[in-house]
Amino acid sequence: AQSVTQLGSHVSVSExxxxxxxxxxxxxxxxxxxxYVQYPNQGLQLLLKYTSAATLVKGINGxxxxxxxxxxxxxxxxxxxHMSDAxxxxxxxxxxxxxxxxxxxxxxxxxxx
Amino acid sequence: DTAVSQTPKYLVTQMGNxxxxxxxxxxxxxxxxxxKQDSKKFLKIMFSYNNKELIINETVPNRxxxxxxxxxxxxxxxxxxxxxxxxVYFCASSPGAKKLAGLARxxxxxxxxxxxxxxxxx
Numbered sequence: 001a002q003s004v005t006q007l008g009s010h011v012s013v014s015e016x017x018x019x020x021x022x023x024x025x026x027x028x029x030x031x032x033x034x035x036y037v038q039y040p041n042q043g044l045q046l047l048l049k050y051t052s053a054a055t056l057v058k059g060i061n062g063x064x065x066x067x068x069x070x071x072x073x074x075x076x077x078x079x080x081x082h083m084s085d086a087x088x089x090x091x092x093x094x095x096x097x098x099x100x101x102x103x104x105x106x107x108x109x110x111x112x113x
Numbered sequence: 114d115t116a117v118s119q120t121p122k123y124l125v126t127q128m129g130n131x132x133x134x135x136x137x138x139x140x141x142x143x144x145x146x147x148x149k150q151d152s153k154k155f156l157k158i159m160f161s162y163n164n165k166e167l168i169i170n171e172t173v174p175n176r177x178x179x180x181x182x183x184x185x186x187x188x189x190x191x192x193x194x195x196x197x198x199x200x201v202y203f204c205a206s207s208p209g210a211k212k213l214a215g216l217a218r219x220x221x222x223x224x225x226x227x228x229x230x231x232x233x234x235x
Contacts, residue, residue: 032220043117043203043226044156051221088154094220100169101224103156 002027002093004074006104014112019063019078021107023091026072032094033074034101035065039087047089050074061085086111116140117227119204125233126194134189134230136204144168144209145187146224147179150201162187163209194234201229 007022025031032051036044048059055067061084065076074091091104117138126132138145146169147159160179161169167179176192191198207222 034223036226038154041229043228044205044224045226046223049221049223090156100158100161102158106154106156108154 001102002029002031002095003102004033004091004093004104006089006091006107008107009105010108010110012110012112013081015083016080019076019081019085019109021076021089021091021109023065023074023076023104024072025074025091025093027093033065033067034092034094035059035063035074035076036090036092036103037087038090038106044090047076081109081111083111083113085109117204117206117225119202119227119230121230122228123231123233125235127235128194128196130194131190131192132194132232133191134202134204134232136187136189136227138185138204138206138225138227140206140208140225142206142208142225143184144207144222145181145184146205146207147187147189148203148205148226150203150229152200156203160187160189191232194232196234199232199234201231203227203229 004025034049035047037047038044047063048057050067058064063078089107092101120135144163146161150156159173162181164184165181178190181187204227205224207224209222
């Protein structure tokens with residue numbers, strides 16, 4: 001079965017600083033990986049996904065993630081944090097059984113003015 | 114236009130009661146899901162339907178019963194509510210066409226989430 005581990009349950013950054021959220025995966029088959037964001041009191045929204053077309057994936061709101069097979073990682077970055085980036089971020093892997101997404105525990109991002 | 118909607122948004126009830134949460138999607142998707150998010154924000158899949166057929170049924174107490182009257186709707190009925198059922202329940206949908214032998218599987222489908230229903234059991 002596939003799984004993901006998010007390192008760091010809470011990340012605090014200054015406005016304008018780099019945002020780096022870590023995700024490592026475990027998969028017996030080529031993985032398909034996702035990053036979702038959850039703003040307070042809202043549902044999840046897709047930021048970006050890796051579907052093997054390109055290892056560097058660009059998403060919405062200036063986020064991007066790089067798939068590194070050698071490191072089994074799919075870390076999410078944003079060069080310059082904005083106050084509106086404060087949210088919960090989830091890494092997920094698509095299960096071999098088609099329809100199931102397995103989510104990481106989530107990382108809470110706070111942005112300091 | 115809301116893509117995936119859930120009602121109610123908040124649900125407060127007593128232990129032992131029976132309640133339902135409704136979900137509707139207007140995206141024309143074939144697959145719908147129910148997730149449970151606990152107080153630590155951990156998300157766990159509960160059920161999934163593809164064109165009214167149950168395709169994912171995780172280890173969930175049988176007090177929880179999903180019902181899909183058509184592919185645009187997936188409701189969740191919960192009997193004999195317990196304190197531990199308190200959580201946020203999310204509905205989601207994805208294009209996920211029905212699996213057919215020999216065709217590529219839709220592992221790359223994006224799932225679209227509803228706003229959630231916060232269930233509090235007293």
